[in-house]
Amino acid sequence: MRVPLFVANWKMNKAVAETAEFVTQLSELLVAAPGKLGQDFEVLICPPSTHLSTLAAAVGSRPIEFGSQNCGTAKSGAFTGEISPVVLKELGCGWTLVGHSERRHIYLEDDALVLSRTRAALAEGLKVVLCVGEKLEERRADKTMQVVEAQLSILKGMSASEIERIVVAYEPVWAIGTGENATPEQAEAVHASIRKWYSAQLGNSAAESLRILYGGSVKPENAAQLLREADVDGFLVGGASLDPVVFSNVIKNGLESRAPGV
Ligand code: 13P
Numbered sequence: 001m002r003v004p005l006f007v008a009n010w011k012m013n014k015a016v017a018e019t020a021e022f023v024t025q026l027s028e029l030l031v032a033a034p035g036k037l038g039q040d041f042e043v044l045i046c047p048p049s050t051h052l053s054t055l056a057a058a059v060g061s062r063p064i065e066f067g068s069q070n071c072g073t074a075k076s077g078a079f080t081g082e083i084s085p086v087v088l089k090e091l092g093c094g095w096t097l098v099g100h101s102e103r104r105h106i107y108l109e110d111d112a113l114v115l116s117r118t119r120a121a122l123a124e125g126l127k128v129v130l131c132v133g134e135k136l137e138e139r140r141a142d143k144t145m146q147v148v149e150a151q152l153s154i155l156k157g158m159s160a161s162e163i164e165r166i167v168v169a170y171e172p173v174w175a176i177g178t179g180e181n182a183t184p185e186q187a188e189a190v191h192a193s194i195r196k197w198y199s200a201q202l203g204n205s206a207a208e209s210l211r212i213l214y215g216g217s218v219k220p221e222n223a224a225q226l227l228r229e230a231d232v233d234g235f236l237v238g239g240a241s242l243d244p245v246v247f248s249n250v251i252k253n254g255l256e257s258r259a260p261g262v
Contacts, residue, residue: 002211004227004258005167005234006251007044007129008241009069009097009215010051019051020058022244027062029248034255038063041255042234044095044129045241049083056092067095070103071126073116085124096121097236099151100131101173115154118166122158127165129213129236130155132194136174144172145193152194156201163202167211168194169236175216177238184225184232187214191231220249224257 014022023045030037037043044065047055055066072082088096098121099114109117114130121128132151134144148170155163170190175182182190191212199207214226215236226232235254241247 002209002233003039004041004255005044005211005213006041006247006254007046007097007169007213007215007234007236008247009100009236009238010045010047010242011069011102011238012048013242014047014051016051016054019047019054023055023058023062023064025244026248027064029244030251033248033252034259041251043251046095046097052088052091052093059092065094067093067097067126067129069097069100071096071098071117071121071128073113073120075120075124085120085126088121088126089124093126095127095129097129097131097169101133101171101176105135105173111151111154114151118154122162122165127167129167129169131169131171131215131236133171133173133176133216139172139174144190145197148190148194149197152197152201158202160203160206163206164209167213167234169213169215170194171215171236177217179217181217181219181222181226182214184229187226188229188231191229195231218250220246220253223250223254227254228257 035041046067046069049068068088071085075086076084098117103109118128132148134147138147172182194212195207198210211233213234213236214232218235218237219240240250
């Protein structure tokens with residue numbers, strides 16, 4: 001069984017001072033979720049890196065995970081503006097995102113850089129959410145899987161213990177921040193193809209245990225439909241993760257769609 005994972009990507013939003021209250025409220029709201037946090041479902045918060053130590057203190061012993069939105073390619077050195085994976089571990093992070101479409105398209109990060117970030121994160125024991133997804137023109141040209149497979153190809157040659165610590169997030173670029181989510185059928189088609197690629201390239205067991213998150217205009221109103229799909233194992237949420245009530249409703253609605261008898 002793949003445990004559903006819900007990731008809040010705050011991007012460059014929120015004041016540091018809003019962090020603790022968010023965690024308190026979210027924890028209280030999730031008591032009413034179907035299932036136990038940290039056991040039946042997992043929640044990961046990725047704030048701006050400036051907020052991480054405050055977030056770590058706010059989370060304390062709660063079963064909420066936290067991580068970075070990106071990760072440097074080396075342990076330390078002359079890399080202005082980068083974030084050391086060693087320091088991410090020091091702050092208590094368990095995870096980092098890599099290859100988010102905003103990094104790929106605004107900051108021109110290519111697959112070689114995404115690979116080096118992934119390797120550096122894994123080397124320090126972090127888990128990685130590898131983000132992939134096509135642009136609108138690529139979807140229109142029927143190139144979705146070609147683009148996604150090229151982005152996934154950085155995983156070829158990784159060891160089983162590295163592959164185990166990777167989650168893939170499928171985020172079609174045209175659905176990010178637009179209010180227009182992929183339909184459940186569109187998301188499922190790509191997720192199923194990602195699992196098939198995994199099976200062919202990395203083996204059946206890696207494919208079966210891989211969690212594939214959907215991201216792109218996820219909100220409480222579409223969470224149930226999307227999470228009902230067989231290969232959708234959770235969400236990577238931007239705008240709807242900024243308010244604890246809205247984010248908890250994404251989680252609750254998603255989980256309820258999977259509860260027995262629903
Ligand atoms: P939105 O949920 O705001 O569309 O953002 C998705 C995203 O990019 C999460 O990483």
